[in-house]
Amino acid sequence: MAEPMKIRATLQGDTVDVRVLMLHPMETGQRRDGKGEIVPLHYIQSVLIAHNGKTVLDAQWSQAVSRNPFLGIRVRGAKAGDRISVNWVDNKGDKRTDEVTVAAAS
């Protein structure tokens, strides 16, 4: 159901710069569609990012996060080949998990 995320994890020294782009409508529950009916709330509520299986970020979101959300974080103590996984769950129970390996500094 949910579209795959785009995740980029690049190494700068021993810190990995993680950038995630999720594809999600993030409906506020205030917008009206063409027929003038309110589009129901539909948004990502929780995002977890793990580094080699260990949680480094646990985010709680409201509908105020923009459509197709972007999220950037930095994690210390990383090296090339480490695994970064991202998981989100929305208010309808839809979810998605994607994983990348950390790329060496270019």
Next chain:
Amino acid sequence: MNNVRRSLLKVTGSAIAIAAAGAAGMLRPMRGWAAPWNKAGFESKALADALKSLGAANASESRDIAITAPDIAENGAVVPIAVTSRIPGTQQISIVSEKNPFPLAATFDIAGGGEGYVSTRIKMGQTSDVWAVVKADGRFYTAKKEVKITVGGCG
């Protein structure tokens, strides 16, 4: 009617119910040590209530928090916000847009090697102060920055 048997059945019944509830909790995706979703905070309509829900009612202002956001955002539906906290022991960063219908936009709990930095994009209904609320070593600190909005992004 065998009363002992009846009550025994009741006890076993509720034990099964509890076990099932526990199992359901375990099956929820990857929410290990996490705090439950802050419903009260995300549904509060005033800045003060949102801060209270975080436990940050008595937060002090800090110069060690930097908010990177545009001075003027033309499109309120996509306002890039980055928060950098140089406070040692930063464990949580929240982003609050004061004049939004529901001010609390997001809370980020940082653990392990995560640095005191988050970057995201939020919707803003109108020109407003954006607050960053940082929890470090159990204490709360805030910073704010005004973002002018040309076209609101709530509709």
